[in-house]
Amino acid sequence: MxxxxxxxxxxxxxxxxxxxxxxxxxxxxxxxxxxxxxxxxxxxxxxxxxxxxxxxxxxxxxPVCVTPLELIDKALAIAAMPNVIFTSFGDMLRVPGSHQDLFSIRAAGGQVKTVYSPLDAVKIARENPDKEVVFFAIGFETTAPANVMAVIQAQNLGLTNFSILVSQALxxxxxxxxxxxxxxxxxxxxxxxxxxxxxxxxxxxxxxxxxxxxxxxxxxxxxxxxxxxxxxxxxxxxxxxxxxxAYPRVVTQEGNLPAQAMIRKVYQVCDRQWRGIGMIPQSGWCLRPEYGAFDAEKKFDVGHIQTQESEICISGEVLQGRKKPHQCPAFGTLCTPRTPLGATMVSSEGACAAYYNFSRSGIAE
Amino acid sequence: METIHMQGPVCPIPLKHNETIVMGHGAGGKMSQELIRDLFQQVFDYEALKVGNDFGLVPLPADLPRPGRLAVSTDMHMVTPLFFPGGDIGRLAICGTVNDIAMSGGIPLALTAGFILEEGLPMQTLAQVAASMRAAADEAGVQIAAGDTKVAEKGSADQLFINTAGVAWVPDDIRIGGQYARPGDKVLVSGTLGDHGIAVLAARGELGFDADVESDVAPLNHLIAAVLAAAPHTHVLRDPTRGGLGTSLNEITHQAKVSIWLDENRLPVKPVVQAACEMLGFDPLYIANEGKLIVICPAEEADAALEAMRSHPYGQGAALLGEVRAADPGKVLLRTLIGGTRLVDSLSGEILPRIC
The missing domain is CATH 3.40.50.11750 (HypD, alpha/beta domain 1)
Structure with a gap:
């Protein structure tokens, strides 16, 4: 401090x-x-x-904002399955899918747990051998080392009841x-x-x-x-x-080499959807085929789920810097942190939520 | 096949069940009476309870300033774990309601306590909680005048829930409430923010690191009496519990149709609480307190109120946070450490740890 x-x-x-x-x-x-x-x-x-x-x-x-709505719907479908313990970072719980969020799944009896680290999810899998434990592995390059570490640890422990739902962006x-x-x-x-x-x-x-x-x-x-x-x-x-x-106390030119090696071992680069932006080629990581057993999308039957985004929400343009949050017709009225239309209003890191919480367009001047 | 030997009557004598709570303890019969007699009445040996009526009689002290009104409040308490550094659910249940009624500026008279016990709760745990309630009630100088117990089936309740309700006597010349905040008033707080919330989170073992911090849970009625003696024209008293200081101040700005301006560099936060918040992406402005007092009073009485708080064990870390203004009614605004300004909104839902 x-x-x-x-x-x-x-x-x-x-x-x-x-x-x-x-x-x-x-x-x-x-x-x-x-x-x-x-x-x-x-x-x-x-x-x-x-x-x-x-x-x-x-x-x-x-990372919360750019996770595609379709993947959130898949997460909700998996979390609602009777034998599943679904684990996630906290701010993902409030992100609305097409119809509900993880809070409502939990209220309906689904087992949804907040964890502070993916390794906690591995621990839950170990303690609950009769349950399927799924971790929602979202994030940019920053969260990838811990996410792949969870897969490696689960593999070393011989766990067959652990998998991750991957949404890694680059x-x-x-x-x-x-x-x-x-x-x-x-x-x-x-x-x-x-x-x-x-x-x-x-x-x-x-x-x-x-x-x-x-x-x-x-x-x-x-x-x-x-x-x-x-x-x-x-x-x-x-x-x-x-x-x-400008951040030399943390960042070096080559970065964290052991972490990079571990990521390469488990993940490979793939095309991915960005919520509000669309498909960007070679912009994400997914599990390599040899780690397919840990891929929740393969393990659970959710391939049929397809979803469209809200038509009012301008989060895509906000995410690309073309528009400011308060230029959205729904900002602060239809769309608030309690009733978010797009993911940029959900996470405390989302631009719309930051505007809403800390300034609300011009108040604090 | 084994031979069955019959030896006289075989109807077994029921077990006493004095180790754990079973459904029978809530059935209203002998087991309920035993629980009340052997556990609750041992600790809560108040006259009002001993008589054994459906109601408890609370005599009004003869020296109460008249005329006056009653302030009434009720609060439900559920916390995991039941025991945490600095307190437990029992102390929390007493202090929660004592503080709510004391925020009227009145004199707490009596409390009631209702228990929902989960089948299987160790009797020893209940006894410990009851003893802690008694200690907190004694510290506040308030009696528990009525109580009730129900038992819920295993799995239908989490160990132990407590409801407390209370009444305080508010003399007619005391006008304290969120609606009375006036432009020009000063905003004070009795000490560091967020201790309780972080202590409970740490006690759950979910943080992944140790945070050496104790809950601030405490009865504030004596502190309030000291503040009112020093600053008799105080307009608002409020305890910033769930939702934290940020949410409480927002409630006040809406009630009084004023704005409140805070200085970030005046906010008292323990380094360990600040560090835990930094790691989890929390803001101490929204973390729960259980033994802190917000005072909003005319500027000319602010120094006296601060001095009174600092002379009291529960107000040693008291600080001036900012002031009430007329412009931008309904808003709480914060001058940041580096000189920017930002809105402090109410907490919108559950506090969620951030991803990175």
Whole structure:
């Protein structure tokens, strides 16, 4: 906590803000990739303190938000099965499928448990040999090591009653999708610090070069974010497009090599759907065929489930930085954290929920 | 085939069942009477209960300022585990209702206690909880004047649920309530936020790490009396239990049609609670407290109220958090550590740990 205090220091924040105000001469659009960054920006009111010319747009890096509705419906179907204990990170419980959420499954007698780590789900499987235990393995590169570790541990223990429902997304393909779109407005990226702590920074120089865009690996404390923004604006003003690391206390160039090796052992790259955005080629991980026994989608008969998204919800455009949450006709009225239409309103990392909880469009000015 | 030897009458004498609760303890017959006589009346040896009527008589103390009104409140208590660092369900059940009625600014007179016991509950556990209730009631200086017990089948209740209700005497010249918050008032809290919620989470062993923190569960009526003696024009007293400070303050802004402005750097939070919240993605503003008091009083009495709280064992960490304003009615706004402003909304549902 003592360390964190320095990264929340009002004096340091003021100094960085002064420098930002001094050097910013033009309107710049910067996207923070990660939902955790969006949350911190809103939580500390960082967006209100920046020069008016700097516009932050919120990226697709909320794992709860981009999990396809169809997969959530599959999760609900599995969780409702009589012999299943369905385990999940907490914020997935409130995400609505087409008709209900995991809370309602639980209320109807389904066994749904919140876990803090996928390894807890393995423990539950071990303690309940007569039940099928399923873990909802969602997340970006950050959660992958723990998710694959759960599979490896289950395999080592010889567990046949454990499986994972995989929804793993990858950041660089999403950046390509955003930057390659004709409607793209993003001129600089704050890359997601915790994703890079696993994967390192080497995936980004080709992106920076191809789209002529500066990318700064950024952390999650107010000073981390302000410093990341400053390093991005410096590049934008100077016309450079390099990859810089503003989170060196956590991120190295090569990343966490043992974690990467473990991920490669269990997962392979595949095409995947992003909620609100659509299919992005080679943008996810799924289990390798040799780990098929741990694949909940194969183990349970849910292949017939097909689902359409809400027609009002603009979460796809929000996730790509084209629209702000309060530009949605349903924002704060039809769609609130208690009655979310799209996933960006559900997770506390979702851009719509962050806007709703911390500002609600212009109130806090 | 074995021979059966008959030796006189074989009708077995029923077991006493004095180790665990069985359905018979709730049937209203002899077993119920034994439970009341041997367990509850041993601990709750109040005159009102001893008489054995369907009601308990509570005499009004002769020195109560008249005229006045009764403040009434009731609260249900279920917590897992039953015993946690700093308290247990019994202490929680007494303090919860004592605090609710004390927030009227009145003098707590009496409580009732209702128990739903799950079949199979160890008698020893019940005795421990009852003793803890007695200790908390003594600390608050309030008697338990009526009670009831029901037994639920195994699996129909989780060990032990307690309902408590209470009444307090509120002299007519005391006008305290959320609706009385006025622009210009100061907002104070009696100590650190979120201790109870994090202590209970840690005691469940679900955190995956140890958090050395105790629940703050405590009866606040004596602290309130000290505050009112020092700051007699206090407008609002509120205990921020479930939903935390953020939710309680939102209720007040809606009641009084005002806004409340907080300074983030004034919020008192223990480092261990802050650290647990950081790891789980929780905000201490929404974590439950069971022994904290929000005071909203005119600015000129704020220092005296703070001083009174800090002189009391349950208010040593008291802090000034912010103030009440007229603009933006219905909103709680927070000046962040680095100088931004954000909305503090009510908690919308269950607090959910974040994914990463």
């Amino acid at each position: 003592e360390l964190l205090r320095h990264f929340r220091s009002p004096d340091y924040a003021r100094a960085v803000l002064d420098e930002l105000h001094r050097i910013t001469t033009r309107h710049w659009v910067i996207m923070e990739i990660c939902g955790g960054q969006t949350h911190a920006i809103m939580q500390y009111g960082i967006d209100q303190l920046l020069p008016e010319k700097i516009e932050l747009v919120h990226g697709p890096g909320c 950041v660089p393909p999403a950046m390509h999708a955003i930057l390659g779109s004709p409607e793209n407005r993003v001129q600089g990226f704050l890359a997601a610090g915790h994703v890079c702590s696993i994967m390192g920074t080497q995936e980004y120089p080709p992106v920076a070069e191809q789209y002529r865009i500066p990318i700064v690996v950024t952390g999650f404390e107010p000073l981390d974010l302000l410093n990341g923004i400053l390093m991005t604006v410096r590049q934008l003003e100077a016309g450079t497009c390099e990859v810089h690391n």
